[in-house]
Amino acid sequence: xxxxxxxxxxxxxxxxxxxxxxxxxxxxxxxxxxxxxxxxxxxxxxxxxxxxxxxxxxxxxxxxxxxxxxxxxxxxxxxxxxxxxxxxxxxxxxxxxxxxxxxxxxxxxxxxxxxxxxxxxxxxxxxxxxxxxxxxxxxxxxxxxxx
Amino acid sequence: xxxxxxxxxxxxxxxxxxxxxxxxxxxxxxxxxxxxxxxxxxxxxxxxxxxxxxxxxxxxxxxxxxxxxxxxxxxxxxxxxxxxxxxxxxxxxxxxxxxxxxxxxxxxxxxxxxxxxxxxxxxxxxxxxxxxxxxxxxxxxxxxxxxxxxxxxxxxxxxxxxxxxxxxxxxxxxxxxxxxxxxxxxxxxxxxxxxxxxxxxxxxxxxxxxxxxxxxxxxxxxxxxxxxxxxxxxxxxxxxxxxxxxxxxxxxxxxxxxxxxxxxxxxxxxxxxxxxxxxxxxxxxxxxxxxxxxxxxxxxxxxxxxxxxxxxxxxxxxxxxxxxxxxxxxxxxxxxxxxxxxxxxxxxxxxxxxxxxxxxxxxxxxxxxxxxxxxxxxxxxxxxxxxxxxxxxxxxxxxxxxxxxxxxxxxxxxxxxxxxxxxxxxxxxxxxxxxxxxxxxxxxxxxxxxxxxxxxxxxxxxxxxxxxxxxxxxxxxxxxxxxxxxxxxxxx
Numbered sequence: 001x002x003x004x005x006x007x008x009x010x011x012x013x014x015x016x017x018x019x020x021x022x023x024x025x026x027x028x029x030x031x032x033x034x035x036x037x038x039x040x041x042x043x044x045x046x047x048x049x050x051x052x053x054x055x056x057x058x059x060x061x062x063x064x065x066x067x068x069x070x071x072x073x074x075x076x077x078x079x080x081x082x083x084x085x086x087x088x089x090x091x092x093x094x095x096x097x098x099x100x101x102x103x104x105x106x107x108x109x110x111x112x113x114x115x116x117x118x119x120x121x122x123x124x125x126x127x128x129x130x131x132x133x134x135x136x137x138x139x140x141x142x143x144x145x146x147x
Numbered sequence: 148x149x150x151x152x153x154x155x156x157x158x159x160x161x162x163x164x165x166x167x168x169x170x171x172x173x174x175x176x177x178x179x180x181x182x183x184x185x186x187x188x189x190x191x192x193x194x195x196x197x198x199x200x201x202x203x204x205x206x207x208x209x210x211x212x213x214x215x216x217x218x219x220x221x222x223x224x225x226x227x228x229x230x231x232x233x234x235x236x237x238x239x240x241x242x243x244x245x246x247x248x249x250x251x252x253x254x255x256x257x258x259x260x261x262x263x264x265x266x267x268x269x270x271x272x273x274x275x276x277x278x279x280x281x282x283x284x285x286x287x288x289x290x291x292x293x294x295x296x297x298x299x300x301x302x303x304x305x306x307x308x309x310x311x312x313x314x315x316x317x318x319x320x321x322x323x324x325x326x327x328x329x330x331x332x333x334x335x336x337x338x339x340x341x342x343x344x345x346x347x348x349x350x351x352x353x354x355x356x357x358x359x360x361x362x363x364x365x366x367x368x369x370x371x372x373x374x375x376x377x378x379x380x381x382x383x384x385x386x387x388x389x390x391x392x393x394x395x396x397x398x399x400x401x402x403x404x405x406x407x408x409x410x411x412x413x414x415x416x417x418x419x420x421x422x423x424x425x426x427x428x429x430x431x432x433x434x435x436x437x438x439x440x441x442x443x444x445x446x447x448x449x450x451x452x453x454x455x456x457x458x459x460x461x462x463x464x465x466x467x468x469x470x471x472x473x474x475x476x477x478x479x480x481x482x483x484x485x486x487x488x489x490x491x492x493x494x495x496x497x498x499x500x501x502x503x504x505x506x507x508x509x510x511x512x513x514x515x516x517x518x519x520x521x522x523x524x525x526x527x528x529x530x531x532x533x534x535x536x537x538x539x540x541x542x543x544x545x546x547x548x549x550x551x552x553x554x555x556x557x558x559x560x561x562x563x564x565x566x567x568x569x570x571x572x573x574x575x576x577x578x579x580x581x582x583x584x585x586x587x588x589x590x591x592x593x594x595x596x597x598x599x600x601x602x603x604x605x606x607x608x609x610x611x612x613x614x615x616x617x618x619x620x621x622x623x624x625x626x627x628x629x630x631x632x633x634x635x636x637x638x639x
Contacts, residue, residue, distance in 0.1 A: 014440035021447065066432045095439070096431040099486075118438045118475035119468075120446040 004059025004135070005031045009041040009075060010093075011067050018120065019062070019093075022127035030135060033058065038070025042078055045085055057088060060134040063110075065094040065101060073104060080109040087141035089134055155332045163324035164317065171316045175309035182305045186298050190229075190272060191265050194293050197227075198265075198276035202289045205235055205278050208244075209286040212237060217244035229297065231271060234290040235278070236260045243287065260288035270295060334363040338370060351378035420489060427485040434478050441471040480607035483538075484592065487614050492532045499527040499540065499572065503561050506541050510548055519548050519557040527563050527572065529639045535615045536639075542608040543574040543635050549602055550578035550633065569638050577632040581625075589625055612637075 006023070010016050016034055023032065033055065035041035041063075047054040061079070065072035072092065079085045090112075092105045097115040105113050114130060117123045153161070201220065208216040217235045224230040224246050232255035233246040240259045247255075265274035276289045334357070341355040351374055355367040445464045453461065500523055507521045521544070529536065544559060551557030560575045581589070581596040588594040590613040595606040616623045619639045627633035 012436055012440075014443065015436065018439070018443040018447075066429075094432070095435040096428070098428060098431050116435075116439060118435055118442050119472050120439070120443040123439065123443065 003030065004140075005033055005056060006131075006135075007033050007035060007041065007044065007058040007061045009035045009038070009061065009063045009067065009072065011036050011064065015064070015116070018123065019127060022120075022124040023131055025124060026128040026131060028128070028131035028135065030059070030131075037068040038072065038075045041075050042070065045079065046082065054084075057085065059089070059140060060130075060138075061088060061090045062093045062130070063090055065092060065096065065105075073108060076105070076108045076110060089138065089140055091130060091134065093130070155335055156328055159328035159332055160321065160324045163328065164320055167320035167324075168313070168317055171313050175313055179302065179305045179309055183298060183302050186301045187267070187272075187295075190293065190295070190297055191274075194272055194274050194291060195265055195276070198274045198289055198291050201233075201291070202276045202278045205289060206280050206286055209235060209237060209278050210280060212243060214244055218246075218248055220244070221246035222248065224291070229293050230291065231294050232256050232290075232292040236288045236290065238285065238287055240288075255292065256290065260290065263288070267295065330358075331363070334358040334367060338363070338367055341370070341374075345374060345377075351381055423485060424489055427482055427489070430478065431482050435475055438471045438475050438478075442468050445471075477605050477607070480605045480611075481592075484607050484611045484614065487535060487538065487611050487618075490532070490535065492535070492618060494530055494532060497529050497531055497533045497536050499529055499536065500525050500561075502533070502537055503527075503540050503544060506537070506544050510545065514548075517548070517552070517557070519551055519559060522558065522560045522562075524560075524562040527561070529570070529572070531619050531639050535618070539612050539615050539637070540574075542612045546608065546635075547574060547576035547578065547633075549604070550580070550597075551576050552578070552602065554578055571636050571638055573634055573636050575632065575634040580627040580629050580631045580633045582629055583627060586625060586627070590623070 008016065008019060010019065016036075020032060023030075033044060035044055041061075044055045045057075063072045063075060067075070072094065076090055076092075079088055079090060090110050092101075092110045092113045093116060094101070094114075095116055097113075102113050112130075114126055117126060150158070150161075201224075205217065205220055207213070208220060221233045221235065221244050224233050230246070234256040235243045235245075236259070237243050242256065242258070245256050261275050263275050263277055265272060267273075272293045272295055274291050274293075276291070277285055278287045278289055279285050337358075338355045341353050344350050344353045354374065355370050357364050357367045445467045448456065449461060449464050456464065503521075503523045507523065510519075540561075544561070547559035548557075551559065554577055556577075558577050560573070562575070563570055563572045565571070579597065579602070585596050589596065590609045591606075592610040593606040594610075595604060597604075613623050616637050616639070621638040623635065623637040625633055625635045
């Protein structure tokens with residue numbers, strides 16, 4: 001299995017707990033970095049002005065759309081704008097399947113769009129499949145060297 | 148310029164000159180003719196008298212055939228310059244003497260006498276007069292030829308006089324005509340000028356001046372009356388136009404007010420729509436999240452603490468989960484309803500039969516265990532938004548499928564009929580039907596005529612269907628009886 005990290009961008013702590021549980025219940029033991037809003041996600045991926053250097057690039061980003069401060073679409077836009085993260089797999093994992101969200105998501109270059117099922121059993125299945133697919137099956141683009 | 152195009156002044160002058168010229172010409176011709184005829188008669192008589200005198204004097208010379216006497220007698224004619232030639236013939240017609248004497252007279256004098264009498268011939272007046280002694284003893288004939296210069300002189304003179312008189316008369320006539328034609332032409336010209344003024348400047352206040360009570364005066368009167376009426380009509384027209392303009396202005400103002408109101412309404416509607424949009428968007432994101440937590444943590448409890456919960460506890464948690472999932476379905480259905488209201492309409496020709504067949508195929512693929520007979524009439528078409536109409540057919544066909552669930556031979560039909568020129572589509576099933584007393588509740592949101600235990604559902608489907616039909620400007624209604632199946636009718 002791909003040893004890479006998973007970046008989970010999710011503001012709802014319940015969803016964070018449930019997502020982590022769903023991943024763990026299928027023995028997906030990869031490290032999960034949680035960003036609670038868009039700013040945290042961007043800080044992790046690109047570093048901050050003051051101190052922190054950019055974090056290690058994750059194998060996949062699970063991106064919620066409705067986030068405080070900077071929303072998911074803006075995060076996606078930023079990811080696709082930077083050379084370093086341009087080819088990073090991004091899965092939109094969100095509550096809504098509003099048509100315009102789906103269209104905008106793909107337009108901005110999302111690799112996948114998954115609506116979180118309310119039924120937790122279904123949700124667990126979805127998380128498992130996402131983990132299996134993006135960590136196991138998918139061959140990601142090699143990360144570019146140097147900044 | 149052709150004569151027709153001459154100005155009236157010139158025409159009148161020309162007519163007057165033509166007439167007076169003709170009259171004068173005829174008069175002059177008569178005068179000249181009279182002069183000439185009278186003069187000819189006079190010189191003829193004069194010659195005859197002279198011939199008779201000379202004949203009387205010639206009897207002795209002829210009687211004695213005395214040539215010298217005869218010649219002398221004739222020579223006296225030289226004192227009359229008009230006398231051209233003369234001759235005396237004896238009884239036998241031979242020439243006794245001539246004037247002028249000598250052979251020069253040979254060409255001028257006829258060789259033999261001709262019948263008595265005088266006549267004009269070859270520009271001369273000739274007379275043959277008998278010379279007789281007593282009553283009946285004829286001695287010979289006297290011939291005298293006179294020139295007609297007197298006549299031609301008189302002719303020339305009277306011709307000149309006639310021409311001079313003619314010229315003077317024509318000048319006078321021209322002067323008179325020029326002075327008098329104004330009587331006729333002036334009123335006509337004034338009328339013409341007035342008419343031109345009216346025609347070119349639309350000056351209906353212009354009036355033709357009147358010069359008298361003759362026909363031209365009547366014409367001017369009639370023309371002025373006509374102008375007066377024209378002026379009245381023009382004023383009336385102007386009044387009408389003014390009133391019309393006023394009304395147009397009033398209407399325009401009214402319309403602008405209405406437009407303003409419409410614009411406000413549209414803006415309000417747009418704002419409301421935008422609000423609804425934002426509302427639906429946040430609903431779809433925010434309302435489901437707590438449900439996910441409720442369901443998720445219930446499942447966590449069921450998985451991690453199943454032993455401590457006991458049957459009743461597990462049952463309760465299952466109910467919590469079922470309720471949250473049902474709530475999620477309700478939210479989804481409500482969002483669909485909202486979407487139907489918000490969605491932009493794209494009207495096109497839609498093959499309803501084909502669409503219905505696709506939906507039926509989906510239904511049958513999803514639930515192969517149920518054998519529902521679907522009868523879809525071919526060639527059903529409508530103008531509308533394909534996506535929205537698919538929602539309509541999907542809801543109605545699935546309803547038919549759902550409510551025939553307890554029927555041993557379930558059947559759903561999709562047909563169309565024409566009523567009062569309207570195309571009415573019908574989806575009919577032989578399922579559970581409903582009590583017509585509650586028919587008015589059928590299309591309300593969350594209104595259900597069956598319990599969820601009997602037939603599952605959220606009560607949003609038909610509300611969605613009605614909203615779509617309404618957006619297409621159509622109507623929907625239903626007919627049914629309990630256990631007798633239901634028919635849904637709609638127009639687009």
